[in-house]
Amino acid sequence: MQKLVEVLADKQALIAKSLALVLEKITTSLDQQDYFTIALSGGSTPKPLYEALSSQPLDWSKIHVFWGDERYVSPDHPDSNQRMARLAWLDRIPIPAANIHPVPTDDPDPQLAAQKYDDHLRQWFGVNSPDFPVFDLILLGMGDDGHTASLFPHTAALTVSDRCITVGEKDGNPRLTFTVPLINQARCVIFIAAGESKRPALHEIFSAYGDSFSYPSRLIHPSAGELYWLLDAAAGSSFV
Numbered sequence: 001m002q003k004l005v006e007v008l009a010d011k012q013a014l015i016a017k018s019l020a021l022v023l024e025k026i027t028t029s030l031d032q033q034d035y036f037t038i039a040l041s042g043g044s045t046p047k048p049l050y051e052a053l054s055s056q057p058l059d060w061s062k063i064h065v066f067w068g069d070e071r072y073v074s075p076d077h078p079d080s081n082q083r084m085a086r087l088a089w090l091d092r093i094p095i096p097a098a099n100i101h102p103v104p105t106d107d108p109d110p111q112l113a114a115q116k117y118d119d120h121l122r123q124w125f126g127v128n129s130p131d132f133p134v135f136d137l138i139l140l141g142m143g144d145d146g147h148t149a150s151l152f153p154h155t156a157a158l159t160v161s162d163r164c165i166t167v168g169e170k171d172g173n174p175r176l177t178f179t180v181p182l183i184n185q186a187r188c189v190i191f192i193a194a195g196e197s198k199r200p201a202l203h204e205i206f207s208a209y210g211d212s213f214s215y216p217s218r219l220i221h222p223s224a225g226e227l228y229w230l231l232d233a234a235a236g237s238s239f240v
């Protein structure tokens with residue numbers, strides 16, 4: 001695994017760097033293969049990146065968009081990660097509907113929805129268990145508590161090793177999330193984190209010894225891929 005940490009002057013520079021890196025990954029991959037697979041993060045941090053991507057002159061027919069986690073709400077709910085990405089980016093570009101792979105949240109049982117998305121990923125990538133699909137790029141955020149995707153501290157989701165998708169939990173509410181082994185198969189994982197509130201968790205995540213069950217982002221280390229941590233100065237000025 002190749003790990004690169006970069007601290008940018010401010011949030012604007014962080015988004016500019018993230019955009020440049022995502023575009024580089026897309027263009028170099030599409031030079032070598034016919035399509036590019038990207039999994040999105042939710043939350044507030046990546047929204048300006050998605051807005052910036054919406055004005056890029058890319059061949060969207062070659063890009064397939066998935067989500068690394070989703071709140072268990074309808075797609076038009078204000079908390080929906082899908083909704084945020086659609087409004088900021090996907091509804092503004094000529095991408096075929098078949099290239100958008102939202103997390104299903106319409107089944108009353110989130111476990112069944114997790115199985116459905118797991119099946120969809122395995123079928124689409126043509127990968128059977130025990131192997132895992134390999135995403136070209138997984139974008140991740142990090143919460144103030146050190147969670148990533150919907151892998152929250154001290155939850156059972158952290159230990160799932162035989163599935164692509166599992167049910168995470170935040171304050172008693174279910175969320176669907178990529179599992180650790182799926183994320184760690186990716187060709188490239190990019191964390192994007194901003195703001196002073198992330199500093200305490202980053203300190204724990206970057207320390208040589210630490211507790212991964214308290215700070216789940218520590219569990220992310222792609223086995224053969226690249227790992228980037230892009231931070232703004234408010235979040236990361238003391239870490240590099």
Ligand SMILES: O=C1O[C@H](COP(=O)(O)O)[C@@H](O)[C@H](O)[C@H]1O
Nearest residue numbers: 041042043044045141142143149
């Ligand atoms: O709940 C979530 O939070 C994290 C971090 O979000 P942010 O608002 O601090 O940027 C995000 O990465 C995750 O996808 C989301 O569901």
